[in-house]
Amino acid sequence: MSSNTGVEQTNTVEKETANTIINLLIIEDEVGQIEQIEDAIKDFNRKEGNAKGIKIQQQSVNTSEGAMFALLKDEFDAAIVDLRLNGTNGDEEGVDLIEVIIDRLRLPIFVRSGFPEKVAGISSEHGFVKVFKKTDNIDLIIKEIIKFHNNGITATIGTKGKVEKYLNEIFWGRFSKNVHLWDKELLDNSEYEKSLVRYCLALLQEHLEIEEDVGDFSDYHPFEVFISPPIKSNYFFGDILYDDANYYIILSPACDMAQKKYEKIIIAQIEPLDTITSFIEHQQRYNETQSKNKKDKAKKKVIEFLTNNYNDKYHYLPKYMRFSGGLINFQKIQSKTKEELDGMNRFASISGKFSKDIGARFSNYFARQGQPNLNIDVLLKTILDLNEDE
Structure with a gap:
């Protein structure tokens, strides 16, 4: 190993040997623990990694200063962090380092410590912070590193994405x-x-x-419809709310909400798909029939629900986290005071590109006037030049 400003570096795999390289920073001051991690990485690279064209390339540092130097100098896909560095009695250095990474960088953190409870609050808040005990099998950490890398999030919005x-x-x-x-x-x-x-x-x-x-x-992925938790601090058009029984969406005009020019707030109920009889019938027909023609027809009807072409009173929202998805029903409208809404839970907001269409469909639904039916026979005669006996 070679040392440089508190950085001990070991590059065990050459980049040319794999289709995918995962750069890992190991922040650990015990030589024995570093060797255990490196041995597990070598074993992974030789077996599973070699079969899948994935190689983990690690760099080891033994101080928080060395870690900061490495993080500023190089780009990493993940970090394994010990909370107690340099033989200190406290764990503040490791916790502070994790907070700096969360504040400044974008990469998953895998805490490996004899005191995992010290970062329980951080890990419960952030899905990119995973906590393991020193006695846990290192292969479990490696599997999590591969899992995070494969989901593509860091490759898209990470510091080198x-x-x-x-x-x-x-x-x-x-x-x-x-x-x-x-x-x-x-x-x-x-x-x-x-x-x-x-x-x-x-x-x-x-x-x-x-x-x-x-x-x-x-095409947009369904999760792009939602922003959770909401960014705006106050209730706004497109917010998703729920109580003990149902989900709702705020439909009051955005301009009124922004300027707080309202006495009551308009909400519409979101009905789960499994409560819509017509949808259930088409879904069952697709699942149960053996006829390709009937399957195609049932699938077409289901697609009409999902693309908002079934009925003007409905607008589809996909499943997201605890929200099972469903249809906004523009006929099931209520007016609530802010105090009444405070008794509900604010779950998410609909992102702008999707909320605008909801607002337009809601306005069009209630603004529609309709017109008397025209005599089709007369129209066809003028357009198709039909004979009397036709």
């Missing part, structure tokens, strides 16, 4: 070429910063909406 790549392109490909247009003297500081953020997000959205390979619009 696709979002970071787009931000770099935005900075050098856009802002650096028209920086003269951004005259800070025209706006106060807070408005200037908001303007920059909005423009940056608009450019980022453009990148993410277009498939790089085909140059066409992408």
